[in-house]
Structures are given as structure tokens and as C-alpha cells.
Amino acid sequence: MSIVRIGAGAGFQGDRIAPAVELAERGELDFLVFECLAERTIALAQQARLADPTAGYDPLLDRRMRAVLPACARNGTRIVTNMGAANPRTAAERTCAIARELGLSLRVAAVTGDDVLDRIQNYILDETGAPASALGQRLVSANAYVGVSGIVDALDAGADVVICGRASDPALFLAPLVHRFGWAMDDWVRLGRGTLVGHLLECAAQVTGGYFADPGVKDVPDLARIGFPLAEVSEGGNATITKLPGTGGMVTRATCTEQLLYEIHDPARYLQPDVIADFSGVSLEEIGPDRVAVSGASGMAATGQLKVSVGYRDGWRGEGQISYAGVNCVERGRLGLALLRERLADCAAVISEDRADLIGLDSILPQRRAGTWEPPEVRLRYAARCADEATAQRVGEEVESLYLCGPAGGGGVTRSVREILAIASTLMPAAEVAVRAEALKEATAYLR
Amino acid sequence: MKLHEIAHARTGDKGDISNISVIAYRPEDWPLIEREVTAERVVAHVGHVDACEVTRYALPQLQALNFVLKGNLRGGVTRSLALDGHGKCIGSVVLEMEIAGQSRGEE
Incomplete structure (x- = not known):
């Protein structure tokens, strides 16, 4: 039975780089995913792009790519990342240039279409109860949380590196699984399971013992050298969460349970662009040192609405x-x-x-009384x-x-x-958002 | 007994919503946690009583509770003037809650 090995190389924009290099070098990974875009990051990036049309992508893109591209190219590990932020096309061009400098032959694609600033005016914002147009000149950005389609298209076309802007975080991990296993986009159970894999990995070290240690009560071994996680995913969508031998941290039922519930609200209805994932029946089982088997996720049809951050x-x-x-x-x-x-x-x-x-x-x-x-x-x-x-x-x-x-x-x-x-x-009908994969020329190879 | 003795917690946020999990260390303590750590007690313990709406979700097979506190973050991290705008510190405060009862795991 074929297994896909997918790792997390970053859980936020400023995340540590050394653990990602370890995964690239000895993780035997099919895919390495970098999640670097918080709620506000893309608005800041949009401001940077307004000031300079060649800016607006992740400021650490150069450092991360230089650190991992050689090992990823050597090992056939393909990269998916939202480091494109407000400018995926320029980020992809920059990545091509870095690859050329390093003497690597890589096919790089940009995924665009999440920027919906030009059609946001009449949408009512949840927080203000007024249309976006009421913000006038204060309005800076509007980006939809898109699903897997653009990333899957780019991977299907042979991209080694896929750079997008705003996408749902789990979609960055779900997309390679849809691409590799050929899951149907109405196979809600598998999409729900793939979403769970993505959700467990998207914050990187938060499932391997980061954001976890409480000395004397919840101790984490060798936290200083914490490793980033990887998942071994089967065609059915169930998975084992683990990390590389010799790295610090730990993967246990407790670390996985904390991350499972992290920021999901209703566990039975985790709203995603491509599926409503249901984590309410998930089982976690420790099957070896730093190995947790994850099963029992499910899903149902998506709402057809995409969340938009304004x-x-x-x-x-x-x-x-x-x-x-x-x-x-x-x-x-x-x-x-x-x-x-x-x-x-x-x-x-x-x-x-x-x-x-x-x-x-x-x-x-x-609001709590400080006491005496x-x-x-x-x-x-x-x-x-x-x-x-x-x-x-x-x-x-x-x-x-x-x-x-x-x-x-x-x-x-x-x-x-x-x-x-x-x-x-606010919410926008998915049909209003046209996601595209754009291939880029590279020195020695062409996509399409 | 403080909840900290029998459970661990993690806090996250989305916009103006806090998401706090409370998880039993030992399955034996799950019934106590499920009975004692009610939505009302959590919001009284940490919430902005004036603005907060709380929902509790239970996952018995994981011996875990998930609390969703709407309107708990003074507008959320992008607007809030708070030092911890994410509310990341709140989960540890939930674990200070006094629990009436004894840990079955220590019997």
C-alpha cells in the first residue's frame, strides 16, 4: 500500500529553520510544507507591496529556500508554501532565481486568485456590520481562504515548488494528498481525513512538544532541539504522526490531542474551503515511540462560501x-x-x-481580582x-x-x-473566486 | 485540588474568539472533569463577563473538552490593546480552577 510522507517546515512566519533542514535532508519526504501566513500577515504584505511592487512576499523566503532547496532537489521532495503572501508571482520568480544561483533545475509555480480586493466593496463585514466600502481609503486588502484546486493543478502539471498566497492552512497539506492519491473532490471522508492531517501538522512543532512544556508536570525531552513533524499518510487518509529520530521533542497522545483541538471551534464542523471536516470521532493511539496513529476523521460537503480576511x-x-x-x-x-x-x-x-x-x-x-x-x-x-x-x-x-x-x-x-x-x-461565494496556477520559466526546465 | 493536577490545556484564537481545550491526563479523571468544568465556570473564571458567549464541546474518546469563547479578546489580536492579544495565556489560568473531588488516578 502506498504511503505519502509529508512534513511541516514552518508553523508561522518567523519559525525556526534548522528543523526544516533536518526534514529536507533525512525525512525521505514526498512533500515539505511551509505555513507562514497569519491572519494579519497578508495585510502587512499588501501594504509592503503597495509601497514597492516587487515586495509583499515573505521576507524570510530567501533564507528558507536557500536552506532547503538543495536537499529537496536531491531527494525529490516537492515544496508547497503560502510564502507568496500578497505577491506569489514575484515570490516564485525569486525562488527560480535562487534555484538558478544554487545550480538547481526546479519547476516553480505560483498560485494566484485569492486577492479579492476588487470585488469586496458590497460585502458586509462581520465585525462592523457595514459593507467593506464604508472603510473607504482605510481598506488595505481582501484575501479569500482558498482551497486545494490551484495547488493541485500546479502539482499535477509537475511543479517542484508551489507558492501561493492566502489558502486555508490545512489545504496546503491536503492538496499534495489529493494530487498524489487522486482523491475525488466529493470524497468527503477522505477530504476530512486529509484536513485532519493538515490541521495536526500546520503549526509544525506544536504537535511535537512545542507550546506544551510545563516543568515537572508535562516535561518535554530535549526541547532545545525540537524536531518538526511529519505524517505517513495512507490512501484511505488515515495517518501516523511522527518526527525524525535524534531530534528533540515528542509525539504523544497528549501533544496530538492539544493540537487536534487547537483553534477549531466545533470539532464536528471544522469549516474548510473544500469540506466540512468532522473530528468528533477521531481516535489517537500511541503505536511506538513518538508515533501516534490517527484515525476516525470524517467530513461532509463544504458550505460553498469562502472566508475572506479584510x-x-x-x-x-x-x-x-x-x-x-x-x-x-x-x-x-x-x-x-x-x-x-x-x-x-x-x-x-x-x-x-x-x-x-x-x-x-x-x-x-x-477582570480577575488581583487579591492582596x-x-x-x-x-x-x-x-x-x-x-x-x-x-x-x-x-x-x-x-x-x-x-x-x-x-x-x-x-x-x-x-x-x-x-x-x-x-x-466576511464570506464570499466560492464561485466568485477564480484560483489559478501559473507556471514559471526556469533556467533549464519549463512547466507545461 | 486545582484542575492543573488532573488536566492540561491549550489556547488559540480566531478573530475575537478564544478556543481553550481542557484535556484529562488520565482517563479515570474524565468523569470528574466533565462534571466540574462547565461552560459557566470557565467563563466566570476567565471571561469578560459583559461580552462573552461560551460553548462547550465534549470529546469523551479523547477525554477532552473544547471551550469556544466569543467576544473574549477585545476585538482580537489585530485590534486589541492587550499585551497578550491572542489570549494565549488564558488556558493556564483555567487550570487554576478549584475542583471539588479527588483524582482517581492517585487512589
Whole structure:
């Protein structure tokens, strides 16, 4: 029975590169997938592209490709990634250039069509209840979470590297399985199972012991050298999740259960572009060291609607921090926060919301009562959402002024200003989104 | 007994929605967790009481609960002024919950 070996080379844009190189070199992989695009990343990339038409793809693309392309080419491992962000075509061209520099003959394809900014105007946004057009000049980007079709087309046409923009994260893994096994796009059970494989792998180390360790209770061996996961997937869609021998971390029922439930909401209805996956009957079984067998996922017909992330400029965030320590530090911190609100009262018209924290006491869950415990130190943090950059700047300046004009013993000020790029969501009929695979010329080989 | 003694947790987010799993270390403790860790107790423990709507999903074969808290993240990570805009720290706080009962795994 044929088995596809598929690995995860990144679970977010800034992820570690060495574990991906290990997988490329000795994973005997058919496919290596890099998931590098968070909700907001593509809006930031769109802004970068507006400023420079040759930008807007993942800034780490060069480093990742240089690190893994030689081993992937040598071992026949094909790459799928969303590192194209807002500019998959330029990312693919850049990858071709890197391959040429490295003396490799690779066929590279770009998948486009997720950018729906030109037809988003009349769609009502969930968060605002108003059409996207109401954002006017603040509207930056609109990208649909597309399914497997473009990636499958590119793989069917022989691409060694497929670079897309916004696609659903599990689809990056489901697509190679659909391509290799020839699964029908109405085989809901297999599509559901492939989605589970993708979901377990998409955050990379989060299934091999990352985001997991709790010393003394949930210890993870050799976390410093944590390995990234791979799945051995059968034609029926069931799989074994594992990692390379000699790497750190672990794959257990517990690590897989945490990742199974991660960010899925209703386990019986995990909404995806190509399927509604049902994880409610999944079984996980430890069948060997760092080997977990996954079975029992299912699926049903997709909704026909694609989620669209709409990026828009939402003012400026000004922030400042200062520390207090020793006896009565909490009261000095509270005095500092009260002074900030009083001194910024004249900006009330342009500050729509603020946040006053004492880190170490109440910054994570301010609604919980802090109690009577006196910490040895606190860090005051004040942040405000401002309509303009100048006011955001002033917020940090007022925090810094607490040095000389505030409570006793404040130290270690930091401050920052940044434009807020917010994301809202809507749904768009899948028929409105035309996904395309585009082949690129390479020095020694051509696709199609 | 704190929930931390018998369960582990992981937190994620999508937009303004928190997704918190609570998973039994030992199958023997599943009935206790299923009975004690109700949606109401979780939202009272960590939620923004004014804005939060919570749903609990149970997966008995995995001895796991999944809590979905809508409106828990002050607009979500892209807008929130919070230090932990993702709400990634919340799951560990859920594990502070006091559980009436004894771990069967330690009997």
C-alpha cells in the first residue's frame, strides 16, 4: 500500500529553520510544507507591496529556500508554501532565481486568485456590520481562504515548488494528498481525513512538544532541539504522526490531542474551503515511540462560501512601559496610571480606547481580582488607540515623563508607536473566486 | 485540588474568539472533569463577563473538552490593546480552577 510522507517546515512566519533542514535532508519526504501566513500577515504584505511592487512576499523566503532547496532537489521532495503572501508571482520568480544561483533545475509555480480586493466593496463585514466600502481609503486588502484546486493543478502539471498566497492552512497539506492519491473532490471522508492531517501538522512543532512544556508536570525531552513533524499518510487518509529520530521533542497522545483541538471551534464542523471536516470521532493511539496513529476523521460537503480576511487601517497605537519595585510598588504603579489618564485627558477626542496594566499583577486578565498579594516588582504599561500618529507619539512621551514627573523610583522606560492594521471577516461565494496556477520559466526546465 | 493536577490545556484564537481545550491526563479523571468544568465556570473564571458567549464541546474518546469563547479578546489580536492579544495565556489560568473531588488516578 502506498504511503505519502509529508512534513511541516514552518508553523508561522518567523519559525525556526534548522528543523526544516533536518526534514529536507533525512525525512525521505514526498512533500515539505511551509505555513507562514497569519491572519494579519497578508495585510502587512499588501501594504509592503503597495509601497514597492516587487515586495509583499515573505521576507524570510530567501533564507528558507536557500536552506532547503538543495536537499529537496536531491531527494525529490516537492515544496508547497503560502510564502507568496500578497505577491506569489514575484515570490516564485525569486525562488527560480535562487534555484538558478544554487545550480538547481526546479519547476516553480505560483498560485494566484485569492486577492479579492476588487470585488469586496458590497460585502458586509462581520465585525462592523457595514459593507467593506464604508472603510473607504482605510481598506488595505481582501484575501479569500482558498482551497486545494490551484495547488493541485500546479502539482499535477509537475511543479517542484508551489507558492501561493492566502489558502486555508490545512489545504496546503491536503492538496499534495489529493494530487498524489487522486482523491475525488466529493470524497468527503477522505477530504476530512486529509484536513485532519493538515490541521495536526500546520503549526509544525506544536504537535511535537512545542507550546506544551510545563516543568515537572508535562516535561518535554530535549526541547532545545525540537524536531518538526511529519505524517505517513495512507490512501484511505488515515495517518501516523511522527518526527525524525535524534531530534528533540515528542509525539504523544497528549501533544496530538492539544493540537487536534487547537483553534477549531466545533470539532464536528471544522469549516474548510473544500469540506466540512468532522473530528468528533477521531481516535489517537500511541503505536511506538513518538508515533501516534490517527484515525476516525470524517467530513461532509463544504458550505460553498469562502472566508475572506479584510485588512484595514484602524488608527495608531501608542504605548509606554515603566517599572516599579520594592515596598508599595503596586500603589506607585497605580498612581502612575492615574497620572497618565489625567495628563492625556485633553486628547479624549482622539483616543477612542485605552488600556492600563500593571504587568505581573493584572495585564493578562484584568477582570480577575488581583487579591492582596504584593509582588516584588510591577511594570506599568499604558496603551491607547489614537486617531492620529502624533497623539500616539504623545502617549509614549507621557509614560517617559513619569521618570521625572511621576511616582518615586520608576525605571526602564520603553515606548512604541505603530499603525494598527486590523482584520475583519466576511464570506464570499466560492464561485466568485477564480484560483489559478501559473507556471514559471526556469533556467533549464519549463512547466507545461 | 486545582484542575492543573488532573488536566492540561491549550489556547488559540480566531478573530475575537478564544478556543481553550481542557484535556484529562488520565482517563479515570474524565468523569470528574466533565462534571466540574462547565461552560459557566470557565467563563466566570476567565471571561469578560459583559461580552462573552461560551460553548462547550465534549470529546469523551479523547477525554477532552473544547471551550469556544466569543467576544473574549477585545476585538482580537489585530485590534486589541492587550499585551497578550491572542489570549494565549488564558488556558493556564483555567487550570487554576478549584475542583471539588479527588483524582482517581492517585487512589
